[in-house]
Amino acid sequence: MYEGAVQELIDELGRLPGVGPKSAQRIAFHILESDNEDMKRLANAIVTVKERVKFCTICGNVAEQETCSICRDPRRDPSAICVVEESKDVIAVERTRSFRGKYHVLGGSINPIAGIGPEQLRIRELLSRLSDDQVQEIIIATDPNLEGEATATYLVRMLKTIGIKVTRLASGLPVGGDLEYADEITLGRAFEGRRTVS
Template sequence: MYEGPIQDLIDALSRLPGVGPRSAQRIAFHLLDAPEEEVFALADTLRRVKESAKFCEVCFNVTQEDRCRVCRDPRRDRSMICVVEESKDVIAIERTSEFRGLYHVLGGSISPIDGRGPGDLHTRELFTRLADGQVTEVILATDPDTQGEATAAYLSRMLKDFGVMVTRPASGLPVGGDLEYADQVTLGRAFEGRRSMFAPEPAASAVTPAE
């Protein structure tokens, strides 16, 4: 245990994802030894991120504007929506240059263990986006792990009444992996070979289903 602010910094860094106590200690002492201007610049960047970053009012991707750059781009194909768990997944898919539609960021996945259900995600907003009938395909690109598969299964059931084609990225993504860590070729091939989860049916009245 260290005294005062040093231990406070180590404790704060340890709460970050993927940072254990030893890594937190190394980072803390690196910052302690770094030039003062670099540390203050880092602190200023963190402050500006919290002050200026927000979520897109349409798709919930991270942005500095009311709408993200994808939603603002008139060249995007508005008949397709790719549903992902987090904003980092949008970046991973964009790197493949295989998808030119729009996105919808759920803000996580269904996880009963963590007490997170459909109502805790941006599912209702997704259903609202489909109500005008402009979208013809929804790609469920949630992570190929237990929570991601459960989320995709739930959404596929709820989307049946909207008369849209529902697909899921095909082979190439390892089961239990994260989209964030998939290489561009693997992720690109998965999008090229996406498969339908069910055949589209004639659209019924587009009423937002109860959760």
């Protein structure tokens, strides 16, 4: 244990996701050894993002205005909504340049162990977006893990009663992967999602 401010910094850094005690200590000492101006810019960037950034009132993505740039873009297809867990998932889908519709960010996934149920997610907001009859398809793009699957299953059951086309992103083997290292679920999904080769 270090004394005073150094230990406080290590403790605060250790609270960040993915930062363990050793990483927190390394980052703290990097901060101590860095130029004051660089660290002031870092501190200002953190304060600025907390002051300026909010969540889009339509889709829940991060935005500096009431609505995000995707929701404001008139060139986006309003008939398709891609449902994702977090804002970082929007960026991942956008990088593919394969989707030109709109998004809906749930703000997490169903996780009973962590006390997160459907009520804690932005599902009501999704349903209210479907009331204008513009949306023809909901694409569920939750993570392919236990929580993401639970969330997808819940959404599919709920949305089927509305009569809107519901699709789920395909999952399977990654490009460059080896069959011998694939787990049974991934390999099983790859078989289920196979398609005809011409």
